[in-house]
Amino acid sequence: MRHAKQGTKYHGRINLSDKDEEEKLIEVLQAFMNEEVSDEWQEVIPESAVNWLKDYVPKLAGVLSADVLEKTREVIRGSMMTGSTLQERMKALRESSDVLSRMTNARIETIARTEITRADSMGRLIEMKGNDDVIGVEFSAIMDDRTTEMCAERHGLVMRLDDPRLPENTPPLHFRCRSLLLSLTVYDYPDGLLTSHEFDEVPSGIQRESDAEAVRLLLNSDVKKIASEIIEAHTIDEANMLAMHYGLAKEADFDGIDIKAANVLIKRISEFKKIFWDFEPLQFIGSMKKRPYFDMKDSPNAQFSDVFNAIGLNPNKFSTLNIGRTISSLKNSEKIKWYPLGCGTIEATCDHEIGHWLCRVLNAQTDDRILTLYREYYRYPSKYAIPVNGIEITLFINLKMANELSGLANKNPDEFVAEAFAEVRNNASSRELSNKIMQRVLEIYFKEYKH
Numbered sequence: 406m407r408h409a410k411q412g413t414k415y416h417g418r419i420n421l422s423d424k425d426e427e428e429k430l431i432e433v434l435q436a437f438m439n440e441e442v443s444d445e446w447q448e449v450i451p452e453s454a455v456n457w458l459k460d461y462v463p464k465l466a467g468v469l470s471a472d473v474l475e476k477t478r479e480v481i482r483g484s485m486m487t488g489s490t491l492q493e494r495m496k497a498l499r500e501s502s503d504v505l506s507r508m509t510n511a512r513i514e515t516i517a518r519t520e521i522t523r524a525d526s527m528g529r530l531i532e533m534k535g536n537d538d539v540i541g542v543e544f545s546a547i548m549d550d551r552t553t554e555m556c557a558e559r560h561g562l563v564m565r566l567d568d569p570r571l572p573e574n575t576p577p578l579h580f581r582c583r584s585l586l587l588s589l590t591v592y593d594y595p596d597g598l599l600t601s602h603e604f605d606e607v608p609s610g611i612q613r614e615s616d617a618e619a620v621r622l623l624l625n626s627d628v629k630k631i632a633s634e635i636i637e638a639h640t641i642d643e644a645n646m647l648a649m650h651y652g653l654a655k656e657a658d659f660d661g662i663d664i665k666a667a668n669v670l671i672k673r674i675s676e677f678k679k680i681f682w683d684f685e686p687l688q689f690i691g692s693m694k695k696r697p698y699f700d701m702k703d704s705p706n707a708q709f710s711d712v713f714n715a716i717g718l719n720p721n722k723f724s725t726l727n728i729g730r731t732i733s734s735l736k737n738s739e740k741i742k743w744y745p746l747g748c749g750t751i752e753a754t755c756d757h758e759i760g761h762w763l764c765r766v767l768n769a770q771t772d773d774r775i776l777t778l779y780r781e782y783y784r785y786p787s788k789y790a791i792p793v794n795g796i797e798i799t800l801f802i803n804l805k806m807a808n809e810l811s812g813l814a815n816k817n818p819d820e821f822v823a824e825a826f827a828e829v830r831n832n833a834s835s836r837e838l839s840n841k842i843m844q845r846v847l848e849i850y851f852k853e854y855k856h
């Protein structure tokens with residue numbers, strides 16, 4: 406459940422919809438928390454790459470067993486989701502199996518780098534194929550002292566999407582290849598792309614035949630339809646149909662919810678399902694008022710019902726009339742650290758509920774390591790009285806948790822996990838605690854749920 410920390414949660418009388426008052430409050434609270442708040446956040450998942458990876462098991466030059474290959478894929482998928490660094494990926498790969506743990510650093514790095522390049526290239530091509538404006542690609546080597554000759558001599562090679570050379574020139578061309586394909590659009594080339602003979606003498610790479618074949622298949626397939634499916638409903642009826650059509654929920658009823666918010670929930674669940682495609686669809690998504698099991702008491706913004714496996718948005722908060730006020734109240738809740746960094750948005754509100762879903766399916770709230778971590782950060786919330794304009798505001802919060810994750814995360818292990826998931830999905834530089842929690846959650850998923 407996600408409540409904005411506002412209005413009723415404060416003692417004393419202050420109207421948070423009053424702009425001046427609001428800003429002073431935030432200023433005081435910020436000084437009080439003694440930390441700057443960053444507004445920057447962005448998507449962390451290369452969507453098309455994850456989608457492609459879903460059906461892909463890396464064939465690492467025949468040296469690894471099927472079991473290890475599967476582990477490698479899991480680590481790579483996990484790292485795409487958390488946006489982890491190369492070092493973290495290497496560490497995760499090493500920890501994932503005995504075979505990998507015995508390999509040298511260089512070997513592990515090769516796997517981590519090469520596989521990410523592969524997933525990235527395929528993801529790019531899928532996106533390009535789905536975009537009518539893209540007519541070709543340009544091979545781009547990252548030019549520095551580590552660039553191989555093979556990549557350097559192709560730097561600048563321009564190919565149309567139907568160029569027969571493309572499958573042989575799609576990175577990775579070799580192990581540890583860092584090159585990438587840039588898209589060329591009709592706007593760059595209004596007269597179309599001509600085949601250049603400048604690179605005709607370039608010898609072929611040592612790329613695996615199976616990779617070239619995968620690219621050929623992709624270029625000849627009809628991925629356009631799939632890739633260009635933009636999940637955007639224009640009416641509530643359309644939103645209800647989309648949610649069911651995409652297999653997100655068995656029933657959907659967004660009646661009373663603003664179309665923007667409905668689209669956000671559909672999009673976030675659908676992104677989630679691209680990674681956790683093996684989760685059963687939800688029973689219901691839509692307006693909390695449309696199902697009696699949602700608890701409207703304390704007027705939450707949104708709710709996940711673990712008994713009924715459903716996610717609801719509160720129409721009192723997300724109606725077209727009220728959505729504007731709710732958006733600013735979400736922002737305020739982030740600013741006072743009631744929500745994690747980057748999470749004062751409708752997107753993060755939806756992700757928070759999705760985080761509850763993930764948590765409950767995996768029973769992460771009862772996992773020993775999650776509980777140990779929770780207890781390490783949990784404090785009985787303290788009461789802080791803050792004078793603002795002669796009005797005393799009382800705030801109950803665990804500052805330690807608020808500073809490292811969010812005030813709400815202190816409530817119970819469920820909120821702890823839901824908030825970590827929200828942060829990892831919405832804060833491009835998600836912090837140590839949320840990364841730690843999500844690493845464990847992914848571990849539970851791979852080790853205990855999947856097998």
Ligand SMILES: [Zn+2]
Binds near residue numbers: 406819820
């Ligand atoms: Zn919650």
